[in-house]
Amino acid sequence: MSRNITARRTAAAGSAVLALALGASACGGEATGPASAKELSGQTVTVAGVWTGSEQKNFQKVLDAFSEKTGAKTTFVPTGDNVSTYVGSKIEGGNAPEVVMVPQVGVLQQFAKEGWLSPLSKKADATAGAGLAPVWKNYGTVDGTYYGLYFKAAHKSTVWYSPAAFEQAGVGEPKTYEDMLKTGRTLADSGLPAFSVAGEDGWTLTDWFENIYLSQAGPENYDKLAAHKLPWTDPTVVKALTTLGDLFKDKQLVAGGANGALRTAFPTSVEQVFGPEPKAGMVYEGDFVGGIAKDEFGKKLGEDAKFYPFPPVGSGTAPVVSGGDAAVVLKDGKNRKAGMALLEFLATPEAAEIWAGAGGFLSPNKNVKLSAYSDDTTRATAESLVKAGDSVRFDMSDQAPAAFGGTKGAGEWKLLQDFLRNPSNPKATAAKLEAAAAKAYGN
Structure with missing residues (x-):
């Protein structure tokens, strides 16, 4: 399971979020061109993850910002500790969520090998590449294909x-x-x-x-x-x-x-x-x-x-040992395009800064302003994590089979x-x- 068992002010996201986050929103690495406001009205993106309590509440602020920009509705569903079992049962039942926040590298690899995942769109890949050290892309990549966008990180040293x-x-x-x-x-x-x-x-x-x-x-x-x-x-x-x-x-x-x-x-x-x-x-x-x-x-x-x-x-x-949660898009989600648009938003520093302002959050994105964090101690841990760059090593047990x-x-x-x-x-x-x-x- 994710070992981000934590107890976790909302920063405003400027109008530039839309242009940065939603320039393209197709799956399988294909982009569809610039998105317009409310383009996704009427669609619902279901996001599954282990977060509960204040973590879930603060992540909802990020989802609300996405909804405001795109018109898409969002629903967050807690998975419990065993994300793999939850997602497998939802796929089998024909009601898979669009997006899953995966807390373990080993589980992400399992999902990819099961054929459950859509590769990141070109837009998500490019935006992530501008802000994340290569090590984070490596942890989200399986057999040469980039599936998992690391949005939330933990500094475990x-x-x-x-x-x-x-x-x-x-x-x-x-x-x-x-x-x-x-x-x-x-x-x-x-x-x-x-x-x-x-x-x-x-x-x-x-x-x-x-x-x-x-x-x-x-x-x-x-x-x-x-x-x-x-x-x-x-x-x-x-x-x-x-x-x-x-x-x-x-x-x-x-x-x-x-x-x-x-x-x-x-x-x-x-x-x-x-x-x-x-x-x-x-x-x-x-x-x-x-x-x-x-x-x-x-x-x-x-x-x-x-x-x-x-x-x-x-x-x-x-x-510098880290952990984190990677956003992935499931192939079986009914609104896959909207799901990928969400990942494109999560790849932007603006999305991370919303949760950074709310507290209980670190971003591996070097373009997230340190001033977005609400206290000096969190700024120090965030700066340490980002400065570590490729010397960061992901939690070893999270890389292992469950x-x-x-x-x-x-x-x-x-x-x-x-x-x-x-x-x-x-x-x-x-x-x-x-x-x-x-x-x-x-x-």
Whole structure:
């Protein structure tokens, strides 16, 4: 599933949106020429995605702007966590949505191989190419065909902390992984364990591993492991697991120890740092932590809740791991032309700036004005993500088959939970990960 489990002011979109967004709106890479206002009146675009709550509400503001420009009606339908099952059932039932917001590279690839997707129109391709680093197009491309437009991104290399806890302990933001652990132990000595770890949700543990692995083993090995062209028994994996295990087994570093972490869900992990009764000084996860701290616990970003970049491990460089949601058009949607017009709109910076102003959102589009974001902290994370360019690496587990990288109680999620419970044998865990990966990848 998408690991954008988040709690998320509307920026005005100028009249230039229409000309930029709707110059062409056919499928299969064909354009039909300039669109005129209200051209799509009477058509309905159904959009399916995992978003609920404030994310759904804020995305609706983007859809409303599209409707205002084109006359098309829009309907957003939550899919639940299993997007693949939902979409497959809708196609089989003859009522497929026009557009799906796909939260995993592996699922996008599956859809393409099933023959469910329409290639992006030339207009969407060109507009996206002007704003997105090539890496984002690569993640939306299957067998040389561009299907998935990345509209929303997550910066998953941010460590969030309580400035009050840091001040009490007399520590500052660490610059290396080793310093981060040292800082954590100093926090613990002052009365507050270092990290709240959301071990009840296996996906958070994959994110811990991925940041360590990307920094320690480098992007080339990361890409190989993500494609299972490198076995999970490789020494680089064992080394990363060993590094992660050193954190997991240290009760000063993990609030409640392993048992406590395994009973902590992601929202609770944020509450344990920013809620009324703090139980830890830091929580590692994506930029969306800030949204929860702000919306749920009334924290002012940059004052009551801050972040620092996930630091480099050993001699490696600081990692930038991302996730995101790609918009795709289904071949079986009844109003495919209108669906592609929506993607052409989503490719523009104006569309992204609407949600940026509403909050709880990052765009990978370099042409989105930083001033569109509503606070300095979000501007900083957005700028960091865009500046990373092609050094960004997509969440590894999101690139894997769902049976290995995206299923509760199975595959990588479960095995890393087992490792959190007992991190004494990284080699044995690596062997179990390889067996599970080989089965899921079919090799």
